[in-house]
Amino acid sequence: MKPKGTFNLFARRKDWESLWYSLLAIVFSFLLVALIMLAMGYNPINAYAALFRGSFGSVYAISLTLCRSVPLIFVGLAVGFALKGGMFNIGGEGQLYMGGFTSAVTALILPQGMPVFISLPLAILAGMVAGMVWGGAIGLIKAKLQINEVIVAIMLNYIAQLLTSFFVNKYFMAKGSMTPQTEILPAGMQLPNIVANSQLTTSLYIALFMGVVYWFVFRHTVFGYEVNALGNNPSAAGTGGVHTVRTTVLVMAFSGALASMAGIFEVFGTYGRFIDGFSPGIGFTGIAIAFIGQGKPLGIILAAILFGSLQAGAMQMSLMEGVSAHIDKVIQGLVIVFIATPNFIRYLLNRKTR
Amino acid sequence: MDAIRMNNITKTFGTTVALAGVDLRIRVGEVHCLLGENGAGKSTLMNILYGLYRADSGDIAINEVPVEINSPKMAQSLHIGMVHQHFMLVESMTVLQNIILGNEEGTFAIDYKKCRERIEVLEHLYHFDFDLDAKVSELSVGEMQRVEIFKAVYRGADIIILDEPTAVLTPQEVSVLFRILDDMRNQGKTIVFITHKLQETMRLSDRVTVLRNGKFVQTVETKDMDPETLATMMVGHAVELVTHKGACCPGDPVLEIRGLKIFSTSENTINLTVRAGEIYGIAGVDGNGQQELERFIVGTERPKIGEVWLNGSDISACTVAKRKKLGLGVIPSDRHRNAILPGMSIVDNFLLGLQRNSRFSSMGLVRHKALEAYAESMITAYAIKVSSERQHISELSGGNQQKLVFSREVGLDPVLLVAAQPVRGLDIGAIDYIHNQLLELRDRGQAILLISTELSEIMEMSDRIGVLYKGGLIVERDADDFTVEELGLYMAGGKGA
Numbered sequence: 108m109k110p111k112g113t114f115n116l117f118a119r120r121k122d123w124e125s126l127w128y129s130l131l132a133i134v135f136s137f138l139l140v141a142l143i144m145l146a147m148g149y150n151p152i153n154a155y156a157a158l159f160r161g162s163f164g165s166v167y168a169i170s171l172t173l174c175r176s177v178p179l180i181f182v183g184l185a186v187g188f189a190l191k192g193g194m195f196n197i198g199g200e201g202q203l204y205m206g207g208f209t210s211a212v213t214a215l216i217l218p219q220g221m222p223v224f225i226s227l228p229l230a231i232l233a234g235m236v237a238g239m240v241w242g243g244a245i246g247l248i249k250a251k252l253q254i255n256e257v258i259v260a261i262m263l264n265y266i267a268q269l270l271t272s273f274f275v276n277k278y279f280m281a282k283g284s285m286t287p288q289t290e291i292l293p294a295g296m297q298l299p300n301i302v303a304n305s306q307l308t309t310s311l312y313i314a315l316f317m318g319v320v321y322w323f324v325f326r327h328t329v330f331g332y333e334v335n336a337l338g339n340n341p342s343a344a345g346t347g348g349v350h351t352v353r354t355t356v357l358v359m360a361f362s363g364a365l366a367s368m369a370g371i372f373e374v375f376g377t378y379g380r381f382i383d384g385f386s387p388g389i390g391f392t393g394i395a396i397a398f399i400g401q402g403k404p405l406g407i408i409l410a411a412i413l414f415g416s417l418q419a420g421a422m423q424m425s426l427m428e429g430v431s432a433h434i435d436k437v438i439q440g441l442v443i444v445f446i447a448t449p450n451f452i453r454y455l456l457n458r459k460t461r
Numbered sequence: 462m463d464a465i466r467m468n469n470i471t472k473t474f475g476t477t478v479a480l481a482g483v484d485l486r487i488r489v490g491e492v493h494c495l496l497g498e499n500g501a502g503k504s505t506l507m508n509i510l511y512g513l514y515r516a517d518s519g520d521i522a523i524n525e526v527p528v529e530i531n532s533p534k535m536a537q538s539l540h541i542g543m544v545h546q547h548f549m550l551v552e553s554m555t556v557l558q559n560i561i562l563g564n565e566e567g568t569f570a571i572d573y574k575k576c577r578e579r580i581e582v583l584e585h586l587y588h589f590d591f592d593l594d595a596k597v598s599e600l601s602v603g604e605m606q607r608v609e610i611f612k613a614v615y616r617g618a619d620i621i622i623l624d625e626p627t628a629v630l631t632p633q634e635v636s637v638l639f640r641i642l643d644d645m646r647n648q649g650k651t652i653v654f655i656t657h658k659l660q661e662t663m664r665l666s667d668r669v670t671v672l673r674n675g676k677f678v679q680t681v682e683t684k685d686m687d688p689e690t691l692a693t694m695m696v697g698h699a700v701e702l703v704t705h706k707g708a709c710c711p712g713d714p715v716l717e718i719r720g721l722k723i724f725s726t727s728e729n730t731i732n733l734t735v736r737a738g739e740i741y742g743i744a745g746v747d748g749n750g751q752q753e754l755e756r757f758i759v760g761t762e763r764p765k766i767g768e769v770w771l772n773g774s775d776i777s778a779c780t781v782a783k784r785k786k787l788g789l790g791v792i793p794s795d796r797h798r799n800a801i802l803p804g805m806s807i808v809d810n811f812l813l814g815l816q817r818n819s820r821f822s823s824m825g826l827v828r829h830k831a832l833e834a835y836a837e838s839m840i841t842a843y844a845i846k847v848s849s850e851r852q853h854i855s856e857l858s859g860g861n862q863q864k865l866v867f868s869r870e871v872g873l874d875p876v877l878l879v880a881a882q883p884v885r886g887l888d889i890g891a892i893d894y895i896h897n898q899l900l901e902l903r904d905r906g907q908a909i910l911l912i913s914t915e916l917s918e919i920m921e922m923s924d925r926i927g928v929l930y931k932g933g934l935i936v937e938r939d940a941d942d943f944t945v946e947e948l949g950l951y952m953a954g955g956k957g958a
Contacts, residue, residue: 343802346814347816
């Protein structure tokens with residue numbers, strides 16, 4: 108009865124083993140990229156030194172790394188949450204646009220006189236509700252109509268991105284601005300910086316807090332158990348009294364809320380406004396982060412910081428050593444390939460020794 | 462002459478020794494049963510012969526010629542054919558297309574006419590009778606199996622291996638299969654028949670080889686044997702083949718099913734009452750509505766016509782969770798699909814179905830301490846072999862998994878226990894254990910609905926029996942008022958008994 112020899116990207120392994128695989132994947136990617144740099148005539152040691160300086164070499168560098176990591180933590184947790192429930196949330200991009208836009212507009216529309224401790228949570232909540240709706244819709248369509256969540260999510264990504272773009276350009280464009288973006292948010296609504304003169308804001312604490320919430324849900328709550336059961340064996344979960352339709356919708360809704368927070372805190376933290384097309388594919392990077400982190404909150408946070416540091420250091424590396432800043436994308440890509448590889452190799456081995 | 466000679470075959474999977482120095486000798490033209498419990502190594506040994514696995518050591522000779530078999534293709538070229546438990550048929554293609562698949566006549570286009578002629582000659586020789594143009598998806602399980610056997614013959618097999626072929630068949634289909642196998646032996650074919658059933662072995666085989674825990678026990682002439690001796694060889698110690706059942710004293714009705722229609726097309730409905738302290742057995746050939754009935758009672762599906770009542774209240778519209786709360790325990794027929802969470806720990810598996818029970822959760826939080834204590838007590842009480850409660854359940858043997866499911870479902874004294882195929886795939890020891898536990902529950906006043914396609918299990922365990930045929934309950938009597946033959950006839954839809 109057990110499906111043997113099928114290629115499963117999400118195969119479960121022992122904890123230490125998966126940690127080992129993730130570390131190996133990262134090391135191999137760096138080594139391979141070093142070879143590529145050698146072949147292109149660069150000195151990989153100098154390049155990596157510059158990369159490291161740019162990401163961890165100073166207080167400013169570290170705060171840049173963490174600033175880049177914050178949205179990645181949110182989307183990584185979002186994808187991980189959905190994966191636990193057996194679903195693949197590739198719609199993080201759409202959810203974070205919806206969340207970011209809705210919260211920005213809410214913040215701008217609310218009366219100016221309103222105390223910040225009411226209006227700020229209200230705006231953030233509005234964004235999260237938008238993300239929940241955008242994610243929950245995927246779950247509802249999957250549970251009720253049996254339509255693959257990946258297809259629905261990708262379609263909704265386009266809709267979200269273009270819809271927010273339309274509204275910004277048509278109704279919420281900042282006066283005198285050349286780029287399509289909303290007015291800057293009222294100063295009180297912008298999250299305070301942790302490090303002066305950097306873009307790193309207190310949204311970092313919120314991201315870390317969500318990691319703790321994530322851990323708590325799966326470790327201690329009945330809901331977390333039911334999500335886990337659903338992801339592990341939907342049919343047994345149903346027989347065991349788990350409401351499969353309701354849980355599917357909730358999983359995607361919560362995943363959507365987590366993803367939307369990536370957009371919301373880019374708006375309230377990093378940028379201070381909603382900018383059309385602000386995300387360089389954060390939602391998709393979340394998938395890689397969830398895999399490297401093996402769906403565990405601490406793993407996801409560390410993987411997000413790794414990817415954040417690559418993004419932060421790539422500029423420095425490009426300036427100092429002339430290596431293209433896009434090399435960080437190559438490293439990210441290779442990490443994903445290597446993460447997927449152990450299962451693939453095992454699949455091949457199983458076929459031979461069977 | 463020996464058709465097959467396997468010497469000192471050893472095979473390990475990781476740290477598990479599946480076969481330790483097994484010898485097998487099979488004569489040309491005999492029906493040879495390979496007898497043993499689940500996990501004894503029967504299928505592994507035959508998969509090695511068929512080239513699906515490679516032995517770590519040992520050698521093989523076919524017709525006294527040493528060979529090395531690396532692939533099923535090679536096995537086929539040595540005239541070995543195998544019929545697996547799970548059929549390897551393309552359901553959307555016709556019988557003819559399935560038979561010739563991989564061995565088509567003709568150079569560029571398939572010469573169907575020539576194929577058909579060849580098939581008809583063989584059909585006549587071995588007394589098969591197929592509708593060659595029927596789609597495989599339209600066939601019954603027995604017919605599909607015959608297509609599989611014929612496929613092997615068509616490919617020129619002289620040695621045919623059958624892996625537990627009767628597991629999916631009705632008593633009537635079993636006798637058809639046995640007639641075919643007798644026929645083939647008389648035509649000079651060699652048959653290897655993997656089984657754990659003693660009666661079949663006695664009825665069918667010329668000789669028997671018994672395996673136990675991956676070791677060779679003995680090869681004997683069937684005519685010198687009786688079932689008790691074979692059972693002892695198979696299990697390793699003397700076993701009693703009878704379950705002791707006391708008189709039944711039923712109480713109030715617990716489960717009532719009223720006018721339930723399984724299929725929208727079924728002529729008959731289901732009306733039955735299960736009372737406290739009795740085992741009600743649902744007999745029937747697989748596919749006559751057992752799984753649907755199970756789902757309607759469990760609540761994963763709602764009936765369109767008919768009602769399900771539990772302890773005097775209509776639960777037809779209740780969710781699974783609600784039914785669990787009202788005291789429904791279920792041992793699902795498909796354990797892997799419906800009863801266990803393979804990637805999760807033993808403790809987590811004990812929680813399934815009880816996650817909303819106030820004993821194991823409060824305010825939406827899992828009460829880990831209570832759960833772990835409960836799991837531990839169940840593991841001890843039901844002698845479940847585990848190395849730690851944090852172990853993944855998939856590391857347990859099938860028997861221990863089933864014991865876990867059983868203990869979980871009966872542990873909190875349910876009002877009604879639905880036991881569907883509760884011993885499927887288990888070895889004699891575990892079967893005996895589960896059966897005695899069921900009887901003990903009955904004696905303590907539990908209402909039990911037993912759904913089983915094993916006629917002997919139904920006869921042995923039930924106080925009353927109803928026969929399910931094409932989605933309807935066509936007859937119901939006290940168990941003592943049925944003979945095996947009568948039940949068999951009803952199961953085949955006959956009413957004249």
